[in-house]
Amino acid sequence: MATLTGISETVLRKALDLWRTLWVRVVLFGLLALISIGLTQVVSPLLPQEWRAYVGGDSADRLLDIVSNAMLAATIFSLTIMVSVYAFSASQWTPRVHRLIVQDPTTQNTIATFIGAFVYSLVAIILREVRVYSDDAALVLFLLTVVVLILVVLALIRWVLHLQGFGSLDQTARQVEDITARELRKRLDQPCLGGHPLGDLPEGVEPIRTSQAGYIVQIYQDRLNEIAEEADCEIYLPVTPGHFVHLGQPIAYVTCEVTDELTRELREHVVVDDARGYVQDPRLGLIVLGEIGSKALSPGINDSGTAIDVITRVGRILSSFEREEAHTGAPTYPRLHVPALDPEDLVSDGFGAIARDGADRLEVQLRLQDVLTGLMTHAEEGMALAARRVAIREYRRAMLAMSFGPDRDRLTSVTTEAVREGAAAADRDDETREEKEEREKREEG
Structure with missing residues (x-):
């Protein structure tokens, strides 16, 4: 049970890291649009015939054309603003704030909504052209398109309100302060990343060295503890997120025999990258x-x-x-020792x-x-x-x-x-x- 818990926590953290990237949200919104279109084929036959006669295929087609044209323009407009704000913030405040602004959830959700709506309209138009959607299914397609338009309008309103301070000094400083306070609170709530405070290294420990130079950006301590239990050893981490390590520098010491498998696992869960990140740092x-x-x-x-x-x-x-x-x-x-x-x-x-x-x-x-x-x-x-x-x-x-x-x-x-x-x-x-x-x-x- 402990192993499953450890793996699930690691998977959750890696999933959150993926969720902070724009392309993942775009793909998910696009898939949601495709699933929604497929559901219309299931729902449409269940509706009474007189209901389906209220809306013709031409009405749904015009609405889809409006969505496809508007979303293409809105997406290009939003991407232009996003790139401009990124460049402005990096030059005006500090380049180190760029990564934080890139992960802004409002911006990512808005662009993902626009692209998802664009994908939805394109797929629906294609299916209408190849006669997959007959006029009998136009009512469900029309109502679903109206729902998509409502979501787009809400996203657009939120986006316009967000642009009033997006990339400004006040909002940028507040974002940095919020994430710093949050990560510090996490470190204090889970002292030493959940392990023992690192003291003097015991005699006989074996080093595990990094295979690349860079910054420690994340430590998946839950999985490291499971690895230590499986190997029946203690793991001493001389570095924490934010430290720079040189090629071949020890990133961990273990009280057991060092094997290729153990080295691979430790290197995988003590992540080294070319730039520091805000998580755990x-x-x-x-x-x-x-x-x-x-x-x-x-x-x-x-x-x-x-x-x-x-x-x-x-x-x-x-x-x-x-x-x-x-x-x-x-x-x-308890198997970890962290500064x-x-x-x-x-x-x-x-x-x-x-x-x-x-x-x-x-x-x-x-x-x-x-x-x-x-x-x-x-x-x-x-x-x-x-x-x-x-x-x-x-x-x-x-x-x-x-x-x-x-x-x-x-x-x-x-x-x-x-x-x-x-x-x-x-x-x-x-x-x-x-x-x-x-x-x-x-x-x-």
């Missing part, structure tokens, strides 16, 4: 938000408001963090680019220190400590970058005492280190 979402804010600070755009908005969004996401090792319940996949999320990585991913590129902007630094101060009071000690370290680092960077004295004074006045003291201590350490290096150079000379 909340760090990518934080990086993309940081890139949006960073690009807004470029001289050509000069939009501090967007950077401030992104800082707030990142703060909202990180406020829900819980240390994965804090969960005391039994792991879902936990590092809160300092999350904070640096979200704020690093904006803090660096906005180091000389007072309004950006004020909001940054405000959000980091809030995270410093976080109930999770690891997140609070990470926020403090980043706040100290970025405060020091800002004090060096700002040339106007009153700006530095204003930033100092709103920065917490703990951050100011930490920055002063770090400055003293740097001075001591520089003095030591200079003294060593003099002694060597």
Whole structure:
């Protein structure tokens, strides 16, 4: 039963990955149209003869012509808009947001509906021309075409409303924030991907190496646990989704003999690709938000408001963090050992680019220190400590970058005492280190 459950979860996740692609929805809508046309042959003979006389074949033919012509134009129009929005978003915000916008469900459903209606009308016209549909079946065909038209109109209305914000900064940032918060929540609800926190590797483990270089994009931990049970071993994963692995780098260690079958299974369920994905990788979402804010600070755009908005969004996401090792319940996949999320990585991913590129902007630094101060009071000690370290680092960077004295004074006045003291201590350490290096150079000379 456990094996069946594991396989079904893996199959479900792979099915969801397929469902996020446009061609799958188009094919399904097209098949649905063909099935609907076939059902008319079954339903039509069941209707009374006087009902079938209400609508003639010419009425159904005119309606089908309208659908076929309109759907071809609507599909081309929608594809043109979609491609334009993809190119605009990649150039205006960040290329990393392209994959997320491509998977926009409203866009995919709308285009799939248009193409499905187009396929339906073409098949119905062909069947009418070869006399498969007689005038006796015209009533059912007419009513079915009306239903298709209603669905098309509803999809068109939804599409027009969606276009009001499609690809805009606000909607794009919200999409990235939503999927990042969702994937982070999944990681926290299932700590360490459902396994044990990765500690030191035991002696005698055997590595399984990747056959290609790239990013870890997904780990099917449910199936990996089943593989470990079948082989009666433990699996230690040194990498998680988002990590880059070189050719031949170990992607797993096992406590049993490595066979060709085991290697093939592990490589199949630790997926390596050429680009990172948002699924199981909340760090990518934080990086993309940081890139949006960073690009807004470029001289050509000069939009501090967007950077401030992104800082707030990142703060909202990180406020829900819980240390994965804090969960005391039994792991879902006890045969797996997976690294936990590092809160300092999350904070640096979200704020690093904006803090660096906005180091000389007072309004950006004020909001940054405000959000980091809030995270410093976080109930999770690891997140609070990470926020403090980043706040100290970025405060020091800002004090060096700002040339106007009153700006530095204003930033100092709103920065917490703990951050100011930490920055002063770090400055003293740097001075001591520089003095030591200079003294060593003099002694060597």
